[in-house]
Amino acid sequence: MSLVRAHNISISLDGYATGEGQSLETPFGHAGMRLMEWAFPTATFQALGVHRERVEVDPASAPDDVFAARSWEGIGVEIMGANKFGPPGWQDDADWTGWWGEEPPFRTPTFVLTHQPRESIEKKGGTVFHFRDAPIQDVLVEVKEAAAGQDVRLGGGPSSIRDFLAAGLVDHLHVAVVPIILGRGVRLWKGLEALEDGYDVESTTTPSGVTHVTFDRKA
């Protein structure tokens, strides 16, 4: 059975998964790239080659890479919220095809949740974007079929992760807690009181200072 998994969801100590003021130039708003800095020097993120800050792979990032790499193991399809596909208003730009250039890292069917769906977009390397405007439970039926026996990656952003968690649709969640106080933005945990009751929870701090918290749905 396909599991629904979310990985590398980075949040601040005060629970914000992205800052305020998301735009084309600032995909994470006033947070800048601070929530993802732990991930950039990992072998996994360097191999993806999609982020804007190229750095050398740091051998000290190996413990972080254990978590970063899992996001790409056994995944047959990605499903993402509208805010992960583009800045606010991308739906009005017929030429917008996502943040990731000609060869996105997904390399699978990738379903984008939006109230203004458009024609599917095929990219190099196997990524095909599909656009759906339907309840997440319904989209998930189609998405799991597209996963062809592998798992579904729930890609974000935080609002869509929250919707899936609230609906009880998530089997595995990996959150990276970055020890900064963002103060404003989009809260990951809003409306999810006692989420831990349904999950086995584990925490691991790495030398980068990030704490990786994993939620695995109880059997």
Next chain:
Amino acid sequence: MSLVRAHNISISLDGYATGEGQSLETPFGHAGMRLMEWAFPTATFQALGVHRERVEVDPASAPDDVFAARSWEGIGVEIMGANKFGPPGWQDDADWTGWWGEEPPFRTPTFVLTHQPRESIEKKGGTVFHFRDAPIQDVLVEVKEAAAGQDVRLGGGPSSIRDFLAAGLVDHLHVAVVPIILGRGVRLWKGLEALEDGYDVESTTTPSGVTHVTFDRKA
């Protein structure tokens, strides 16, 4: 010079340092004792003997005890907010003398911030409660003098910790992040955007699943 230190401030993953509905029976509101469960089995908390849930000292709690114990090292005085002295409305009860029985664990002068000060209360074991209604900066002058060269423990609750942090008065902060989602209550980090800029921050996860995050003011 006396440092101002706050220790063992436990928060949920969503940043709440206490739950909603604080009362005499529920000092942490709907959070119950969940935020402090990591601390109960430590040698330090068992030696204090003040909490309601007596348990055996768990040898596996030794890494947590490293943090728990620091709260009691080199402290000459405690300062606490009104909510740490009693449930809402304690000021109207002339017989209320705090949550901690006849021999409180503080064993030093202990200053309570309240808009309704009363006569000082002397308890067994060296704890003397003083009540002050003045700006925290002013109270801190008197408190540091009372510390007689030792450090000041900022005891909580979260609202008073937040006030001291916002005023730049805290030298050391130890927070224990408990991997639960409380959903509502008092937020520790509210109004403290970019607090980390003034501090060196370190994180450590222990076998209990708690992540200890320390903030040390930059030199």
